[in-house]
Amino acid sequence: MRIRKLALAAMLAAIIAVIAPLSIPLGPVPFTLQTLIIPLIASLVMPSVSLSAVTTYLVLGLLGLPVFAGWSSGLGAFVGPTGGYLLGMLIFPLIISAGLKQSRSITRILMLNISAALLQLAIGTIWLTFAMQISWYHGIMIGLISFIPLALIKAIIVTSLAGAVGRRISLPIYLRR
Incomplete structure (x- = not known):
């Protein structure tokens, strides 16, 4: 069972790494797909798997693989203006995956x-x-307020996708809460 979880986390980290670099530059903080794919993963799999996937993704970028927005990577991405947003990616599995252990309603x-x-x-x-x-x-203004409408739209998209996947696919035991 542990090997399945590790393999799933590695596969999900690879999916994040492929999708996350796609971005639209909007000043010091770009509009990215990181905050779409990571919450979706956190909404679908158990906390240990989603946290492992996001951590692996961040480590890959820290080690120099171009997996961050705009195909950037390295320590500079963590100490520059977007570093807090990258580290904040760990919030998604900690809040979403952990919060869905009790209930998986669309509202939740x-x-x-x-x-x-x-x-x-x-x-x-x-x-x-x-x-x-x-x-x-x-x-x-530039780091929070300007991104709230996009964050709300992404949350609605993620919720719709997670609800659709949950209704149509019987998740294997290692994906259940």
Whole structure:
């Protein structure tokens, strides 16, 4: 069973690594698909698998594989303006996967996705403000407020996809909560 979980986490990390570099530059913080694929994974698999997948993805990028937004990588991505957003990716499995252990209702999936997205944005915004040495007002405007509509849209998309997958596919035992 443990080998299946590790293999699944590795496969999911590879999927994140392929999808995550696709981005639209919007200033110091790009619009990425990281915050679509990672919450989807967290909404579908158990906490240990989703956390392992996200951690593996982050380590791959830290080691130099071009898996971050715009095909970037390395320590510079973690200490630059987007470092907090990257580290904040760990919030998704911690909040979503763990929160879905009790109930998998559509409302719960949506609320957990919105909560995790807002917390990830908040962590990223704090980091951005310090990394760029800008005022809190500017940091909040460019790092948080500007991304809230996109975060809400992504949360709705993730919830729809997770609900559809959950209804149509009988998940193997190692994916269940």
